Amino acid sequence: MELTYREAVRRALMEEMERDERVFIMGEDVGAYGGSYAVTKGLLARFGPERVRDTPISEAAIAGAGIGAALGGLRPVVEIMSINFILPAADQLINGAAKIHYMFNGQFHVPLVVRTVNGGRRLAATHSQNLEVLFAFIPGLKVVTPASPADAYGLLKAAIRDPDPVLFVESALLYSMKGPVPDDPDFLVPLGQSLVRREGRDLTLVAHSRGVVVALEAAERLAAQGVEAEVVDLRTLRPLDMGPVLASVRKTGRVVIVGDDWQSYGVGAEIAARLAEEAFEALRGPVLRVGGAEVPMPYAANLERLALPQVDGVIRRAARLLEGDGAWLVR
Amino acid sequence: MATGDRVDLLERYQHGRHRELGLTDEDVRRMYEVMLLARRLDERMWILNRTGQAPFAISGQGHEAAQVGAAWALDRERDWIYPYYRDVALVLVWGLTPRDLMLQLLGKAADPSSGGRQMPNHFSSRRLRIAPQSSVVGTQIPQAAGTALASKLEGTGAVTLVTFGEGATAQGDFHEGVNFAAIHRLPVIFFCENNGYAISVPAEKELSVPDVADRALGYGIPGVTVDGNDPFEVYRVVREAVERARAGEGPSLIEAKTYRLLAHSSDDDDSTYRPREEVEAWRQRDPLPRLAAYLKEHGLADDADLQALEEQVRQQVDDATEHAQAAPYPRAEHLLDHVTGP
Numbered sequence: 001m002e003l004t005y006r007e008a009v010r011r012a013l014m015e016e017m018e019r020d021e022r023v024f025i026m027g028e029d030v031g032a033y034g035g036s037y038a039v040t041k042g043l044l045a046r047f048g049p050e051r052v053r054d055t056p057i058s059e060a061a062i063a064g065a066g067i068g069a070a071l072g073g074l075r076p077v078v079e080i081m082s083i084n085f086i087l088p089a090a091d092q093l094i095n096g097a098a099k100i101h102y103m104f105n106g107q108f109h110v111p112l113v114v115r116t117v118n119g120g121r122r123l124a125a126t127h128s129q130n131l132e133v134l135f136a137f138i139p140g141l142k143v144v145t146p147a148s149p150a151d152a153y154g155l156l157k158a159a160i161r162d163p164d165p166v167l168f169v170e171s172a173l174l175y176s177m178k179g180p181v182p183d184d185p186d187f188l189v190p191l192g193q194s195l196v197r198r199e200g201r202d203l204t205l206v207a208h209s210r211g212v213v214v215a216l217e218a219a220e221r222l223a224a225q226g227v228e229a230e231v232v233d234l235r236t237l238r239p240l241d242m243g244p245v246l247a248s249v250r251k252t253g254r255v256v257i258v259g260d261d262w263q264s265y266g267v268g269a270e271i272a273a274r275l276a277e278e279a280f281e282a283l284r285g286p287v288l289r290v291g292g293a294e295v296p297m298p299y300a301a302n303l304e305r306l307a308l309p310q311v312d313g314v315i316r317r318a319a320r321l322l323e324g325d326g327a328w329l330v331r
Numbered sequence: 332m333a334t335g336d337r338v339d340l341l342e343r344y345q346h347g348r349h350r351e352l353g354l355t356d357e358d359v360r361r362m363y364e365v366m367l368l369a370r371r372l373d374e375r376m377w378i379l380n381r382t383g384q385a386p387f388a389i390s391g392q393g394h395e396a397a398q399v400g401a402a403w404a405l406d407r408e409r410d411w412i413y414p415y416y417r418d419v420a421l422v423l424v425w426g427l428t429p430r431d432l433m434l435q436l437l438g439k440a441a442d443p444s445s446g447g448r449q450m451p452n453h454f455s456s457r458r459l460r461i462a463p464q465s466s467v468v469g470t471q472i473p474q475a476a477g478t479a480l481a482s483k484l485e486g487t488g489a490v491t492l493v494t495f496g497e498g499a500t501a502q503g504d505f506h507e508g509v510n511f512a513a514i515h516r517l518p519v520i521f522f523c524e525n526n527g528y529a530i531s532v533p534a535e536k537e538l539s540v541p542d543v544a545d546r547a548l549g550y551g552i553p554g555v556t557v558d559g560n561d562p563f564e565v566y567r568v569v570r571e572a573v574e575r576a577r578a579g580e581g582p583s584l585i586e587a588k589t590y591r592l593l594a595h596s597s598d599d600d601d602s603t604y605r606p607r608e609e610v611e612a613w614r615q616r617d618p619l620p621r622l623a624a625y626l627k628e629h630g631l632a633d634d635a636d637l638q639a640l641e642e643q644v645r646q647q648v649d650d651a652t653e654h655a656q657a658a659p660y661p662r663a664e665h666l667l668d669h670v671t672g673p
Contacts, residue, residue, distance in 0.1 A: 024484065053515070055511065056510060056514065058511060059507075060470075060504050060507045061511040064472070065473050065476045065480055065508070067473075068476060068477020068478040068479070069480050071462055071463075071477070072477065072478040072479075073481055074485070092470060092473070095466075096470055099465070101670070102669045103449045103453075104448070104449065104455045104463040105442075105448055105668075107455060108455070109673070139670050142671065163672065
């Protein structure tokens with residue numbers, strides 16, 4: 001069936017709530033309002049206020065109570081309406097959820113899913129960030145960044161069934177994207193599996209979240225010029241599956257990493273380090289990155305555009321890797 | 332420090348108050364025994380620290396009556412506790428043993444709370460429904476609300492008791508957790524062991540109201556201040572809160588005023604921030620001799636009984652210490668176990 005990314009998330013939530021009565025939702029505006037991006041629309045009517053629970057503006061309580069409910073035997077799916085607002089809950093997630101299983105020697109599980117959203121537009125510096133990287137740094141957390149309706153569906157179901165805390169980062173810019181989704185309530189996309197989204201022999205583009213869309217568009221334009229780019233969607237940042245990335249780079253020898261996060265210490269930095277450690281001999285040029293400009297996001301449209309990765313930026317780096325004979329790629 | 336007027340247990344309870352509260356003589360003897368065990372264990376932990384065998388010790392000395400009084404009001408067979416690091420007596424009531432605590436102090440593999448992974452007095456037991464803890468003050472409060480939410484949704488009738496010092500009530504997590512629990516009328520008891528200091532910072536620099544219990548007004552829940560060195564009074568008010576919680580009437584905030592008799596931890600010298608006269612005045616109200624006097628006055632124990640109990644507790648503490656000292660450390664190959672997964 002064909003669903004939007006938003007519908008895919010909603011369908012996954014509904015099916016998991018029907019499958020397992022321990023699953024419940026709480027967060028700001030998830031009830032009558034239907035969620036700040038309308039993802040939970042209709043769930044209150046279907047499941048009632050006990051299982052679709054509005055909370056105060058209280059991120060630490062949302063995360064903390066989620067942890068406690070998980071310890072108490074439930075399967076909470078809590079919503080932080082924007083990843084920009086997750087920082088008051090960061091202690092609960094980093095010092096709490098991430099560490100409880102390890103620090104107490106495997107006695108407790110925290111099967112908590114925190115759904116949140118990255119990448120706003122025209123909303124400036126405290127509404128537009130890609131802070132998933134902060135959490136991908138933390139052992140004990142799992143961080144998922146779906147970039148298609150099918151992945152949003154299958155990864156969320158897998159996250160809800162997972163014994164560990166999962167930060168599930170939806171992209172504000174992908175909610176209206178349509179795509180095929182299997183009509184199977186047990187369709188799961190295992191956490192920690194990267195996926196080749198497009199095959200190619202000349203160049204590898206590695207991306208996550210909205211960066212995948214940029215990479216796929218760049219690959220289309222490159223194909224029109226006779227360059228076949230392979231696109232690897234990381235899908236999960238932690239645990240990170242380097243297998244498809246390494247296989248692709250061993251084939252192409254050239255790689256550009258695309259993501260909306262800031263480059264310094266970002267996802268691209270980690271991928272570049274792994275490539276240096278594990279596939280250095282396969283590289284035919286430098287590992288290049290296209291990331292966000294190192295500024296808090298400006299509001300003005302022209303400045304915002306300059307601060308974000310663009311398809312042209314990917315093409316320029318591809319041209320550089322393809323050396324002199326690639327210069328014609330840049331029109 | 333605002334402690335209010337206090338009277339000795341003997342003056343307060345001429346006529347065997349424990350029986351009026353429904354506590355048996357055996358209950359009171361057991362309460363005293365746990366308090367004494369907690370005290371002697373705690374003392375031994377400091378000795379192990381000062382002799383270089385334990386890297387850290389943190390003290391609950393002085394808090395025992397508050398903890399035992401609260402514990403007695405709950406149902407150990409179904410309720411949850413979210414203790415904090417001073418709650419040696421509380422977790423002993425809940426079923427952790429002196430050996431368990433010593434194993435954790437020394438970071439040994441058999442430490443049932445954490446297998447040598449977590450610092451001392453970060454108690455936990457899934458089996459006993461003792462929730463795990465962070466060292467970040469107050470973060471257990473919203474978590475306890477969540478566990479109470481789980482009990483409510485699952486209809487288990489369980490109550491969650493979460494403890495913390497008055498210092499934690501300045502944290503955002505305190506506000507968020509209590510507010511959340513009050514809105515959703517969750518079966519949780521917020522139990523503050525107010526010892527007057529957040530490490531060195533005195534209560535008047537932590538609170539702009541006289542009592543922590545005053546904060547309850549802002550959440551529309553009952554707030555009760557009680558003499559934390561009187562286990563019977565603590566038992567009485569916590570029991571009322573338990574009844575409210577089980578009846579679906581929501582949370583309560585209870586403030587047990589007490590005092591820590593030692594420094595915050597083995598890493599600080601409290602003489603730099605607490606007047607010696609103040610410490611001495613509180614030593615006069617030490618809950619242990621108070622309850623011992625009550626036992627004798629009401630014919631629940633005589634000097635010989637108390638001496639025999641001391642000896643029995645000493646043997647338990649010796650046994651726990653020797654057991655933990657002889658126990659192996661965690662094995663290197665387990666370093667990466669349990670980061671994630673089933």
